Every structure is written in structure tokens, then in C-alpha cells.
Amino acid sequence: MMKFVKTFLVTVALGVFSMGVSAQAATVVIDPGHGGAGLEGVGAVYAPYVEKALTMDVATKLCDELNASGISTSMTRTTDTALSLADRAARAKSEGAKLLVSIHFNASGPHDKSGTEVWTSMAGNHYKVGSECGNQILANISALGLSNKGVKVRGGSRGDYYGVIRYGVAQGIPTIIVEHCFIDNAYDRSILESKGTAAFAHADAVGISTFLGSATGQALVNGTLDVSPATAVAGVPAATSVASSSLKANFSATDWQWLLSHWAYTGNAEAIISQVPLGDLQSLVSEHNKGNI
Numbered sequence: 021m022m023k024f025v026k027t028f029l030v031t032v033a034l035g036v037f038s039m040g041v042s043a044q045a046a047t048v049v050i051d052p053g054h055g056g057a058g059l060e061g062v063g064a065v066y067a068p069y070v071e072k073a074l075t076m077d078v079a080t081k082l083c084d085e086l087n088a089s090g091i092s093t094s095m096t097r098t099t100d101t102a103l104s105l106a107d108r109a110a111r112a113k114s115e116g117a118k119l120l121v122s123i124h125f126n127a128s129g130p131h132d133k134s135g136t137e138v139w140t141s142m143a144g145n146h147y148k149v150g151s152e153c154g155n156q157i158l159a160n161i162s163a164l165g166l167s168n169k170g171v172k173v174r175g176g177s178r179g180d181y182y183g184v185i186r187y188g189v190a191q192g193i194p195t196i197i198v199e200h201c202f203i204d205n206a207y208d209r210s211i212l213e214s215k216g217t218a219a220f221a222h223a224d225a226v227g228i229s230t231f232l233g234s235a236t237g238q239a240l241v242n243g244t245l246d247v248s249p250a251t252a253v254a255g256v257p258a259a260t261s262v263a264s265s266s267l268k269a270n271f272s273a274t275d276w277q278w279l280l281s282h283w284a285y286t287g288n289a290e291a292i293i294s295q296v297p298l299g300d301l302q303s304l305v306s307e308h309n310k311g312n313i
Contacts, residue, residue, distance in 0.1 A: 047092045048228060049112035051122040051184065052079035053197075056102025064127035066204040072100065074217065075123040078200070081221035082123070089229060109187035109195070118241055119153065120188045120195040121228065127204040134205040135167035139197040141180050141189050142173045145247050149194035151300055152236050157198055157227030164219055165211050166201055170307055192249045194240065198224060270298060275305045 054063035054072040063071025076097075083093040094115045096108040103111075112120040126133070138158055140150025154171035162168035174181035180189060188195025200220050201208035212220075231237045239245035268276050279301060280289045293301065 047094065047116050048086060048119045048121060048232075049094050049096060049115050049117040049193075050079045050083050050086075051096040051108050051112070051120060052076040053122055053124040055097050055100055058102075061102050064125055064203055066127055066209075069125070069203045069209075069212075071125045071127075071203070074125050074203070076100070077217045078221045078224070079123045081218055082121075082224050085221060085225040086228065089225070091229065091232065105183035106187045108184055109191045109193065112188065112193050112195075113191040117193050119149070119228070119232075120184070120193045121224070122184050122195065122197045123224075124197055124199050126199045126202045128202060131204045134202050134208050135169040136161045136201055137169035137199045138171045139182055139185065139199070140171055140173060141185050141195065142175055143180070143189055145245055146189050146194045147173065147296065148236060149240055149245070149247065150196045152234065153194075153228065153231040154196050154198075156231045156234075157196075157224055160223035160227045161198075161200060161220065164215050164223060166208060168307070170304065190249050192247055194247055267293060267298060267301065270302070271305060275309075278308060279305065 052072070052075040054061055054075060056072075061072060063075070065071065079095055080098075083095055086093045094117075096111045097103050108122070109120065126137075136158055138150070138154030140154055141147055151171045158168050158171065178186060180186040182197060185195045185197065201212055203209055203212065232241060236245065240247065271279065279293055
């Protein structure tokens with residue numbers, strides 16, 4: 021019975037998007053991270069796993085599942101070839117993408133990190149789309165047994181730190197990076213080995229489908245959500261000190277300091293925090309206090 025209920029719920033999740041919106045209008049472009057030769061092309065390597073091969077495998081299965089559910093998809097690359105980050109975003113734009121999802125797997129130098137995480141843009145509705153879609157995906161990936169590290173942002177001198185996100189935003193396409201697990205971590209690797217790449221692709225598909233069926237997802241597809249090309253965050257807006265003070269009143273001193281540390285790498289944590297909806301900040305703190313972040 022439980023197996024039937026789970027199958028039924030997944031079927032409903034994948035079918036939600038078909039109500040009232042054409043599949044063509046819902047184009048999601050899937051980007052298999054890396055590709056080609058060299059360290060950048062290969063990505064993370066931890067025998068027997070090679071990131072560029074894993075991303076292609078998951079991306080292909082993800083596209084197949086989304087297409088079968090009525091959501092039109094395409095891929096930035098379908099062969100083992102190098103592709104610049106700018107070209108990935110440009111290809112998504114040429115396909116009329118409403119959403120760009122870049123597939124990745126993680127590794128760390130000391131081999132001591134684990135879990136699944138999503139990176140998105142800091143900018144306006146791009147953050148709204150990325151955080152909502154990312155959380156749906158993470159809920160499904162973490163259900164496989166992985167630790168949910170949350171949706172994250174990172175700033176740099178040119179705005180968003182990660183190039184594929186920055187170029188996607190410049191094209192007016194909300195873009196996320198899904199880091200499925202750490203292939204150099206024994207526990208994460210055991211989940212990958214026992215569940216298989218199909219389970220990760222399925223988790224992504226259910227998360228994307230659920231998001232597209234939400235109010236924000238529908239607004240994105242229908243064109244009523246403003247995701248016009250955003251510019252890099254530069255400096256602190258005049259109202260930032262007031263905005264951050266107002267936000268600060270909603271948190272304990274300890275939680276506020278944690279939020280500041282969470283975005284410390286941007287070099288302008290308060291400016292970034294002031295752009296994040298209060299509810300999202302409260303959710304971050306809640307997950308942190310539960311030990312999930």
C-alpha cells in the first residue's frame with residue numbers, strides 16, 4: 021500500500037504542471053556540468069566516479085522523465101564536449117528557457133564534507149525562483165538519505181560568483197546549480213551506489229515539476245514574474261542600514277550573527293540579507309538550529 025501511495029503522489033506531482041500551461045511554454049534547459057578535456061572539463065574525480073560522466077547520465081535521465089511528463093526540455097550539451105559558461109546560458113536563451121538547471125556533483129579537498137545543496141542568484145525574483153525550486157529539489161534528494169545543506173548564494177566582484185548563474189541571470193533566465201552529493205564522501209557515495217543515478221534524476225524531476233506547478237512557477241511560465249536581466253549587486257543601497265536593522269529585530273543576536281556569517285564571503289553581508297525575504301531568512305535559521313545547515 022505504501023508503495024502505491026508513493027507512486028500515486030509522484031504521479032500527481034509530475035502531472036500538476038500539465039494543467040493550464042502548454043509544455044512548450046515550460047521549457048526547462050538542463051545543463052550537464054563540465055565536459056571535454058582538462059581539469060575543468062572533467063570536474064570532480066573520485067574513482068570510479070568522474071563528474072562529467074555523472075552529470076551527463078543524470079541530465080539525460082532527468083530530461084527523459086520531464087519530457088514524458090509533458091514538460092519540454094533540452095540540454096546544453098549531449099556529447100562530451102567543452103562548453104563555456106556563457107555559451108550554456110546563451111543556448112538556454114536560444115531554446116526559450118524559463119529555467120536553467122545545471123547538474124553537478126561535489127568533492128572537497130580534505131574529503132570531509134557531505135550532503136546535497138543548491139546554489140542560486142542573489143538577485144530579486146531570480147532568488148525567489150531559485151530558492152523555491154531549489155528547496156523542492158532538495159526535499160526530494162534528501163529523502164534518499166542525504167543531508168540537506170540548503171539553498172545558498174555567493175557573491176563576487178561581478179555580482180553572482182558562479183558564472184553559469186551570472187550569465188543565466190544576464191539572459192533573464194533564473195538559474196540554479198544542483199550539487200547532488202559529495203562523491204569523495206563514503207556515506208554520500210553509498211547513497212549514490214545503492215540508489216543509482218536514476219533516483220537522483222527522479223528527485224530532480226519531481227522537485228522541478230512541483231515547483232512549476234506552484235504559484236511562483238506558474239507566474240514564471242506565464243511571464244507575469246519579472247525576471248528581466250539583473251545587474252550585479254554593487255555597494256550598499258542607501259536604505260540597507262534601515263532594512264537590515266528592521267530585519268535584525270526578528271532574530272536573536274546569535275541567529276543574526278549566524279546569518280551575517282552565512283553571507284560573510286560576499287564582503288557585504290547586510291546588503292545581501294536586506295534583499296532576501298524575511299520568511300526565507302527565518303527558514304534558513306530554523307534549518308540551521310535543527311542542525312540541517
